Amino acid sequence: MIDRNYKVEIDVLITRAISDGASDIHLSAGHYPIFRISGNLVPLMNLAVLTPEDTMGMLTEIVTPEFKERFLQNKEIDFSYEYRERGRFRGSAFYQKGAVGIALRAIPAHVKTIEELNLPPILELFTRKKQGFFLVVGPVGQGKSTTLASMIELINRERAEHIVTIEDPIEYLFNSQKAIIDQREVGLDTRDFKSGLQAVFRQDVDVIMIGEMRDPETISTAVTAAETGHLVFSTLHTNNASQTIDRIIDSFPGEQQSQIRVQLAGSLVGIFSQRLVPRISGGLIPAYELLINNTAVSSLIREGRTHEVDIVIETGMKDGMIDMNRSLAELVRSGEVTQENALIYSFNPRGLERMLQS
Numbered sequence: 001m002i003d004r005n006y007k008v009e010i011d012v013l014i015t016r017a018i019s020d021g022a023s024d025i026h027l028s029a030g031h032y033p034i035f036r037i038s039g040n041l042v043p044l045m046n047l048a049v050l051t052p053e054d055t056m057g058m059l060t061e062i063v064t065p066e067f068k069e070r071f072l073q074n075k076e077i078d079f080s081y082e083y084r085e086r087g088r089f090r091g092s093a094f095y096q097k098g099a100v101g102i103a104l105r106a107i108p109a110h111v112k113t114i115e116e117l118n119l120p121p122i123l124e125l126f127t128r129k130k131q132g133f134f135l136v137v138g139p140v141g142q143g144k145s146t147t148l149a150s151m152i153e154l155i156n157r158e159r160a161e162h163i164v165t166i167e168d169p170i171e172y173l174f175n176s177q178k179a180i181i182d183q184r185e186v187g188l189d190t191r192d193f194k195s196g197l198q199a200v201f202r203q204d205v206d207v208i209m210i211g212e213m214r215d216p217e218t219i220s221t222a223v224t225a226a227e228t229g230h231l232v233f234s235t236l237h238t239n240n241a242s243q244t245i246d247r248i249i250d251s252f253p254g255e256q257q258s259q260i261r262v263q264l265a266g267s268l269v270g271i272f273s274q275r276l277v278p279r280i281s282g283g284l285i286p287a288y289e290l291l292i293n294n295t296a297v298s299s300l301i302r303e304g305r306t307h308e309v310d311i312v313i314e315t316g317m318k319d320g321m322i323d324m325n326r327s328l329a330e331l332v333r334s335g336e337v338t339q340e341n342a343l344i345y346s347f348n349p350r351g352l353e354r355m356l357q358s
Contacts, residue, residue, distance in 0.1 A: 004053075004057060009054075013033055014083045018087050018106070021038075022035035022037050023037070023106055024036035024105050025089075025103070025106075026101075026103055026104075027101065029055050030097075031043070031050060032049055032050070033050065038278065039276070055101065059100050062081045062091065063079050063081070063091075071093055075094065075095050076092070076093065076095070081104065085109075087106060087109065088106075088172075089104040089107060090104070090169060108146075109173075111149045111150060111172050112146070113150055113153075114151070117143070117147065117286065118285055118286055119147060120290065122290065122320050123290075127151045127155050129269055131230055131231055131267075132226050132270075133264070133267045133269060134151075134231075134268075134271075134272070135236055135270075136148050136273075136274070137235065137240070137271060137273045137274075138238075138273050138274050139237060142276050144274070147274060148233055149171070152209055155179060156176065156178065157177050159178055161178075161206035162203070162204055162205050162206050163180065163181045163182070163205070163206065164184065164207075165182070165183045165184065166186065166209070166211060167183065167209075168185065168186035168212065170183050170184075170185045171211070182203075186211075193210060193211075193218045208233070209234070210222055210233070212234065212236070212237075216252050219248055220252075223260065223263045224263070227263060227267045238273075239273065240310070240324065240347055241271040241313065242307065242309040244271050245264065245271075246306050248260065248264060261301055265293075265298040265302045268297075268298075268301070271290075271291040273289040274286045274289075275324075275345045277331065277337045277341055277345050278337065280338060285331065287345060289313060290313075290321055292316070292319055294316075296312055324347050325346055325347070325348055325351050325355055328342040328345060329356055332356060342356075
């Protein structure tokens with residue numbers, strides 16, 4: 001039996017993924033290697049179907065022995081992988097049907113600007129606040145980390161501040177410019193999000209970026225940090241602003257929900273929800289919703305009337321708010337996306353249809 005050189009095979013796959021513009025690589029026993037390109041899964045049928053030995057061999061090449069041992073113990077692990085300074089990947093390894101599966105998400109070496117990402121310029125205003133809580137939300141794979149990175153990089157270019165990121169794993173690598181940026185990886189530099197976030201209060205920090213809020217303790221500490229003079233950025237896997245507010249509050253026991261409502265009403269500065277929609281010309285373009293916390297929104301949060309937040313967004317254009325349907329309608333009218341795709345990504349397809357017909 002011929003010994004396989006999995007290091008070479010990984011190198012070939014990653015080189016091809018970079019040249020093809022793939023956003024993700026999927027390696028799963030019983031399947032061809034698969035790329036995700038412009039949102040579509042593309043199997044590499046000119047290569048061999050992977051075996052359980054192949055996926056374990058590939059994992060061994062891209063994680064450290066310590067991470068492999070942790071994977072064998074826990075049955076799953078998140079990690080980062082840097083390829084010859086040409087590309088960086090966020091990885092997730094897991095077992096499926098008793099064999100190893102690997103998903104690799106490509107992370108561009110260059111942090112794009114808000115303009116380059118086709119995001120609304122108003123996001124720049126949130127990077128210039130001195131304190132508050134700003135969330136970027138959406139399903140997995142919709143560009144949340146990229147949006148946060150562009151906002152952190154803007155602060156890095158503009159202000160002499162101390163920025164600490166807590167990530168699992170570290171994704172974009174920042175080079176300190178005007179700011180000092182310390183990036184901490186869960187499992188390597190800190191035990192967990194909660195521990196890393198509690199430690200920032202002793203680190204003379206101005207800006208905190210939390211890769212993801214996964215538990216009530218992290219959420220509570222993040223809100224407290226925003227209340228006590230820090231500018232805090234984070235993400236949640238929620239669909240829109242109103243659902244995000246409910247998710248945060250519902251993660252706490254009933255007796256604590258009143259307190260977290262008051263804290264969130266006072267510390268929240270905005271919630272940005274985004275979707276990456278297939279572009280007619282190829283690739284993906286963001287559609288988005290933006291909630292800005294004003295007096296009306298703050299009152300709705302405190303009073304538990306988050307179901308009315310959507311109406312405030314729809315009628316809040318003069319305050320800078322952005323409605324998802326209006327964002328999608330503009331993309332359709334400008335010839336960027338098809339009406340069919342816009343309706344698929346809309347929170348309210350019937351409302352979008354009426355908007356496009358008017």
